[in-house]
Amino acid sequence: MSREVVELDFFNMEKERQKRSTIRDIQSVISKINPQLIRHAIESAGAPRLSIPMLVHSSRFDSESSLPGTAPLTMFYNGKVMVYNLPNDKAESIMRMAGDAAALKCVTTSTANSMLGDFCGELPMARKKSLQRFLAKRKARLTSSHPYKRELEPYSIKRE
Amino acid sequence: MDDNHHGPRLRRMVPDEALYCVLDRIDDPRDREAISLVCRQWHRIDSATRKHVTIAFCYSAAPAMLRSRFARLESLKLKGKPRAAMFNLIPEDWGGYASPWIAELASGFDCLKELHLRRMVVTDEDIGMLVGARGHAFQSLKLDRCSGFSTDGLRIIATNCRCLRTLYLEESTIIDHGGEWLHDLATNNTVLMHLNFYMTELRILAKDLELLACNCKSLISLKLSECDLIALIKFFKSASKLEEFGGGSFNVDQGEAGAYNKVVFPPRLLSLSLLFMGTNEVSVIYPFCASLKKLDLQYTFLNTEDHCQLIQKCPNLEVLEVRNVIGDRGLEVVSNTCKRLRHLRVERGDDDPGQQNEQGRVTQAGLMSVAVGCRELEYIAIYASDISNAALEAFGTFSSNLRDFRLVLLDSEENITDLPLDNGVRALLRGCSKLGRFAFYLRPGGLSDVGLGYVGEYSGNIRYMLLGNVGESDMGLMRFAMGCKKLVKLELRSCCWFSEHALALAMLQLPSLRYVWVQGYIASLDGEGLREMRRRYWNIEFIPPEIEESEEASEEGRATLVTQPQLLAYYSLAGQRMDHPEYVVPLF
DSSP, rough: OOBEEEOOOTTTTTTTTTTTOOOOHOOOHHHHOHHHHHHHHHHEEEEEEOOOOOOOOOSSSSOBOTTTEEEEEEEEETTTOOOOOOEHHHHHHHHHHHHOOTTTTSSOOOOOTTTHHHHHGOOOOOOOEEEHHHHHHHHHHHOOOSOOOOOOOOOOOOOO | OGGSOTTTTTSSSSSHHHHHHHTTTTHHHHHHHHHHOOOOOHHHHHHOOEEEESSSSGSSSSSSHHHOOTTTOOOEEOOOOGGGGGTOOSOGGOOOOOOHHHHHHTTTTTTTOOOEEEEEEEOOOHHHHHHHGGGOOOEEEEEEEEEEEEEHHHHHHHHOOOTOOOEEOTEEEEOOOOOOHHHHHHHHHHHHEEEEEESSSSOOOOHHHHHHHHHOTOOOOEEEEEEEEEGGGHHHHHTTTTOEEEEEEEOOOTTOOOTTTTTOOTTTEEEEETTTTOTTTTTGGGGGGGGGGGGEEEEEEEOOOHHHHTTTTTTTTEEEEEGGGGHHHHHHHHHHHHHTOEEEEEEOOOTTTTTTTTTTOOOOOHHHHHHHTTTOOOEEEEEEEOOOOHHHHHHHHTTTTOOEEEEEOOOSSOOOSSSHHHHHHHOOOHHTTTTTTTEEEEOTTTSHHHHHHHHHHHHHHHHHHHSSOSSSHHHHHHHHTTSSSTTOOOESSSSSBHHHHHHHHHHHHHHOOOOOEESSHHHHHHHSGGGGOOOOTTEEEEOOOOEEHHHHHHHHHHHHHEEEOOEEEOOSOOOOOSOOTOOOEEEO
16 A cells, blocks of 8 residues: 655745754744645645654655555654655654654654654543542442441441 | 823713613623723723623633732632543642632622632632631632532531522532531521532531521522432422432342332422432332433433433433433433433443443434434533444534534444544534534544544634544644634643644644643653743643653563653743642743
């Protein structure tokens, strides 16, 4: 299954590749971006179906086609940009290694599966406190070996 | 518009007295906001006449600011901890302390008579200070999902606030030193109308309730902690005006049928929430369920068939809250019977298959029937096991009154019929133009980047959103952020493909955003990428992940995550907060 990688130049990074971007630069570029332009760019590039998320900076507006089972892997390091065509599993393992080497502080790009991205899958759906308490009480009643005695006295004793 | 620059003839075209009369009749907060921006005169008179203020997040302003602008305030609502606290995701010592606010309220608000604190930490000393200053005038006090106080504080309220019509303590964590507070309330108050200590663990004496019913003839609503209904028989006889009741419980020995047949409920009951009611006991409410407008079955032991039988007898229901044991079959009964239904909540039941019967799942079939049958729906919150685009489209077509839509897709089923939900969510948002609140919690693949873009594009007037497991990449988030023009509050969870950089950009892009909470994204260890959204008045609070290295884990090249990182960012006129615990890191 071939995949398309789309790169969009949100911040005119082509021009500024050697420079480190500042917050003000980013903000000023954002404020100048015509939303229609972005929308058009996204739509004309089609809907990319990437299983590995990538935030891309440097760009061309055209999409790159790839061999089946491979996708272009773009790496930004030390001021250089390198593009490789790799099989998917190799690309994934390289990105994982890059993420694990947490000493790399990449300002301009975030790596896809950083160490913490892996943990994200362990985010279970949280349950509401009130329901959690109710379900625990219900379980206690149903599994209790003693029949539950109805209290005829008014409730005044605090059970431990 | 500065009216001082006009000549004397144009100055004060509308005299103050006239403005006072007119503005006094305007209560809608958004109208008031617009009014206060017209000119200085209108701003001044709005400040003098506004009766109620809601501060949606207590750290967004300083208490002194409230007093300088609204010294004549009659009613205040303050909210503290993020909503996630209701799901055990926020530690107790995170913040949300009421003390600084109460100190201010106690020293100069001469008209204050109603206070509602939600998810805040309140101490007995705070209560003492508040009551000392304003107790004589208080008509309504709500400590809603609060913690930090005890029944001693309740005694202070009970003995000093003799004008109290409403005391609301639902789901608060209260230290129990005894039930005397209820006795104090019964002996000191004659005007109480609403008493609510539902979902607290407080122990009280039934005879104090009977005394309350005797002395407070206007009592129309009582929701209490667990109390056997048998003990309340006498109370029900005295409280003849009661319209709302919640918290009575059933405690049945095995095989003892008919034990609760002697319970006679008050004749005017319209709203009911009974705890632990089982199949054998439900007939107790049959005599009057035809007149019920509100029914809460979330904490009952009823199965799917019981729900069907019961709801069939309740054609006047406007509010229904259940667990998903109601099943599609039960929802079909709702659809056919409850034509006036405005509010429906279907909560998540037990995941353990042994505890639920097999019919206890809600899917697109049930949702579809509700959409088609209950055209008056304004609020719907559903935990569904399966979903389809068609079900969402049905809401878009039929539910034109919907103001609040919340869908959570449970993760118990392996396969979902119809994903992604791109087209369905688009149809829903386009059709339900009055939607102001929206929650969509799915699973990976539930909504593509295109679909997330639709959520942004068709968000209309939505001011609050909770999104979980939506989109596929940063691209989706960027598309989303280009829409959502009116979005004020955003909660994002479990979108493990969004980078810090994209999150920062998105927050900067959303024009109306004032508050965002995120858990589950590609977090760095120090939140560095989040610094990109630094701006004036914007507080960024990061809870870094805690990682524990264990021997076996490091063999596999892993570490254990002990705490998931969290991001909270919000506009504040009060600067950085100083009361945060160590694990909350403000980012400058």
